[in-house]
Amino acid sequence: MVTKQFKGSSLDEADLRRADSLAREIFSDVANKWALLIIEMLGERTLRFSELRDEVEGISHKMLTQNLRMLEHNGLVERTVYPTVPPRVEYTLTEPGRALRATVDAMCAWTHQYLGHIETARHRFDG
Amino acid sequence: MVTKQFKGSSLDEADLRRADSLAREIFSDVANKWALLIIEMLGERTLRFSELRDEVEGISHKMLTQNLRMLEHNGLVERTVYPTVPPRVEYTLTEPGRALRATVDAMCAWTHQYLGHIETARHRFDG
DNA sequence: CCGTATCCAAGCGGATACTG
DNA sequence: CAGTATCCGCTTGGATACGG
Numbered sequence: 001m002v003t004k005q006f007k008g009s010s011l012d013e014a015d016l017r018r019a020d021s022l023a024r025e026i027f028s029d030v031a032n033k034w035a036l037l038i039i040e041m042l043g044e045r046t047l048r049f050s051e052l053r054d055e056v057e058g059i060s061h062k063m064l065t066q067n068l069r070m071l072e073h074n075g076l077v078e079r080t081v082y083p084t085v086p087p088r089v090e091y092t093l094t095e096p097g098r099a100l101r102a103t104v105d106a107m108c109a110w111t112h113q114y115l116g117h118i119e120t121a122r123h124r125f126d127g
Numbered sequence: 128m129v130t131k132q133f134k135g136s137s138l139d140e141a142d143l144r145r146a147d148s149l150a151r152e153i154f155s156d157v158a159n160k161w162a163l164l165i166i167e168m169l170g171e172r173t174l175r176f177s178e179l180r181d182e183v184e185g186i187s188h189k190m191l192t193q194n195l196r197m198l199e200h201n202g203l204v205e206r207t208v209y210p211t212v213p214p215r216v217e218y219t220l221t222e223p224g225r226a227l228r229a230t231v232d233a234m235c236a237w238t239h240q241y242l243g244h245i246e247t248a249r250h251r252f253d254g
Numbered sequence: 255c256c257g258t259a260t261c262c263a264a265g266c267g268g269a270t271a272c273t274g
Numbered sequence: 275c276a277g278t279a280t281c282c283g284c285t286t287g288g289a290t291a292c293g294g
Contacts, residue, residue: 023238031160060268075248086275096241103233110230111150114223118153121202187288213255
């Protein structure tokens with residue numbers, strides 16, 4: 001997956017394989033429905049946990065925390081806790097997160113642009 | 128999900144909801160690891176079933192057929208069967224598929240660009 | 255070679271309850 | 275309000291076998 005991108009760089013074989021497996025790992029983390037929807041929502045503005053759960057419709061409490069931890073772990077979102085009572089926790093995109101968001105935007109745009117194509121393709125396929 | 132994109136169009140409420148749920152469905156289909164990796168590989172060139180299974184490393188026979196059917200169903204890949212013996216089946220991206228591929232490319236580029244950021248973010252998080 | 259079907263284990267993901 | 279933990283159904287996905 002990574003090979004062509006680093007072709008001609010000064011990395012040796014072992015480093016290439018390390019980078020490759022890391023890239024696969026990150027891609028697998030990020031290329032899933034919930035993660036991408038969360039990133040899309042956070043692109044608009046900073047959101048609290050409960051706001052996210054409302055905005056990303058259909059997501060469960062558990063999936064939301066799980067994906068937020070993962071995104072935080074990879075440094076795509078930043079988590080800030082306000083020590084009030086009741087607690088207030090806000091999530092916002094980091095710079096890498098915002099960069100990824102641009103590609104998610106493109107994917108959403110694609111979805112809407114080809115809605116018609118896809119619907120007719122489905123009918124053709126089913127018939 | 129769709130609302131903002133169609134704002135101001137002449138669609139009525141019911142159509143908006145239909146388009147919205149369709150968009151969600153498509154997004155869920157497409158926003159998964161295997162589908163995106165397959166599309167990425169097919170971007171390079173037309174590939175046979177067995178070639179795909181080799182190129183997309185780690186994918187099982189079952190997942191490959193399942194995702195290929197789904198992509199065909201949505202009109203993103205075209206399947207051509209050569210009635211030879213043994214059979215030869217080739218998969219190629221359609222125009223919508225190629226358009227999507229551009230965004231997948233962007234995601235891959237993002238992955239490699241931020242590899243370093245992410246690795247250090249992980250260490251910070253784990254420590 | 256390509257595709258479908260079946261079986262079965264593993265892990266996802268929802269519901270719920272409980273802590274700070 | 276936000277997060278963690280537990281339980282458990284059930285889907286996912288791998289292995290295998292067989293058909294075109």
